[in-house]
Amino acid sequence: MDLRKRTWAEISLDNIEYNYRAIRAALPDGCKFLGVVKADAYGHGAVEVSRRLESAGADYLAVSCLDEAVELREAGIGMPILILGHTPREYVRELIERDLTQTVTCEAKAIEYAREAASLGKTLRIHIKVDTGMSRLGFLTAGGHFEQGIANIVSACRQRNLDPEGVYTHFAVSDEPGAEAEAYTREQFGLFMKVVSAVESAGIRFRIRHCANSGAVVNYPETALDMVRPGILLYGFGDGGRLGLRPCMRLMTHVSTIKYIDAGLPVSYGGTFVTARRTRMGVIPIGYADGLFRSLSNNCSFITEKGPAPQRGRICMDMCMIDLTELPEVNLESLIEIFGRRQSAEALAARAGTISYELLCSVSKRVPRVYVD
Numbered sequence: 001m002d003l004r005k006r007t008w009a010e011i012s013l014d015n016i017e018y019n020y021r022a023i024r025a026a027l028p029d030g031c032k033f034l035g036v037v038k039a040d041a042y043g044h045g046a047v048e049v050s051r052r053l054e055s056a057g058a059d060y061l062a063v064s065c066l067d068e069a070v071e072l073r074e075a076g077i078g079m080p081i082l083i084l085g086h087t088p089r090e091y092v093r094e095l096i097e098r099d100l101t102q103t104v105t106c107e108a109k110a111i112e113y114a115r116e117a118a119s120l121g122k123t124l125r126i127h128i129k130v131d132t133g134m135s136r137l138g139f140l141t142a143g144g145h146f147e148q149g150i151a152n153i154v155s156a157c158r159q160r161n162l163d164p165e166g167v168y169t170h171f172a173v174s175d176e177p178g179a180e181a182e183a184y185t186r187e188q189f190g191l192f193m194k195v196v197s198a199v200e201s202a203g204i205r206f207r208i209r210h211c212a213n214s215g216a217v218v219n220y221p222e223t224a225l226d227m228v229r230p231g232i233l234l235y236g237f238g239d240g241g242r243l244g245l246r247p248c249m250r251l252m253t254h255v256s257t258i259k260y261i262d263a264g265l266p267v268s269y270g271g272t273f274v275t276a277r278r279t280r281m282g283v284i285p286i287g288y289a290d291g292l293f294r295s296l297s298n299n300c301s302f303i304t305e306k307g308p309a310p311q312r313g314r315i316c317m318d319m320c321m322i323d324l325t326e327l328p329e330v331n332l333e334s335l336i337e338i339f340g341r342r343q344s345a346e347a348l349a350a351r352a353g354t355i356s357y358e359l360l361c362s363v364s365k366r367v368p369r370v371y372v373d
């Protein structure tokens with residue numbers, strides 16, 4: 001172990017590629033694959049993950065903003081990249097020069113983008129985002145908004161200097177169990193298909209129609225259309241075991257200090273834990289500034305080579321304590337797994353009242369990523 005690394009995240013790009021192939025194998029022939037690599041590839045390292053996806057044959061990448069796209073282009077990633085969020089019109093030149101695809105979520109933005117592109121004498125490639133029930137980004141099309149929504153999309157697509165390559169929507173509950181979630185997802189999909197067909201009957205042809213996030217890839221394979229858009233599946237979660245996906249990140253630290261604390265002493269800020277016995281306490285150099293949620297304080301265990309060690313007292317910014325009284329073989333410099341192999345990120349996230357996504361992308365930039373294969 002390199003002891004300069006107080007805490008580190010081991011990343012397996014082989015497992016990312018394995019997951020990519022497992023997802024791909026479940027898709028209909030000819031369906032394209034867009035890998036979502038926003039938020040530094042859910043904490044796994046956007047450049048490294050994108051390089052691996054590019055060499056494995058993925059068709060498209062998606063990021064949330066221009067800066068994330070620029071990072072990939074600067075690293076030499078040449079494949080198509082879709083920006084899912086907003087880009088201010090001042091950056092249309094950069095979008096075009098870097099050959100990026102911009103999402104368009106309303107007619108006013110289409111007009112702004114088109115004007116900028118026209119002033120450069122260039123064309124901006126766009127994907128139209130349709131709001132079918134997520135109530136986040138996109139042209140409103142539900143209920144009484146249908147006719148106006150179609151008119152606005154058609155107007156956006158007809159702007160000179162815009163190339164409407166694609167159209168997409170996003171599901172709100174495709175990963176939730178139950179009949180209500182299923183009905184909602186089917187309604188979103190039905191509306192999306194209706195919107196696409198109404199826009200196409202006005203003479204506009206989209207080359208790529210896409211809507212399936214991870215939940216839909218697993219639960220609604222009929223929504224694959226021309227391309228799927230999974231994120232969390234690539235990183236090994238969200239398939240309920242059905243695709244046999246592998247986790248790709250293992251967050252590791254080590255025991256930096258061990259001391260014996262008398263019975264009846266409060267531990268860490270606020271004294272929220274009081275020792276009931278003489279305690280062999282380990283200090284591990286990981287805290288909430290590394291992405292370990294403070295809300296997990298006194299409510300989780302971390303995994304030693306000899307089994308789980310209960311966490312004690314408030315988690316601090318840079319460190320926290322674990323009880324090694326029952327684990328006498330665990331010593332200074334013993335390795336500690338926060339999550340990854342013997343404790344899943346999903347299980348630890350659940351203890352914090354959140355989801356694997358948040359735990360993975362919270363691992364902070366202070367934590368070096370170590371590519372292990």
Ligand SMILES: *Cc1c(COP(=O)(O)O)cnc(C)c1O
Pocket residue numbers: 036038084170212213214215229230231232233
């Ligand atoms: C984040 C995101 C995805 C990927 O979601 P997962 O649940 O990780 O598959 C797909 N599409 C859009 C628009 C997103 O914002």
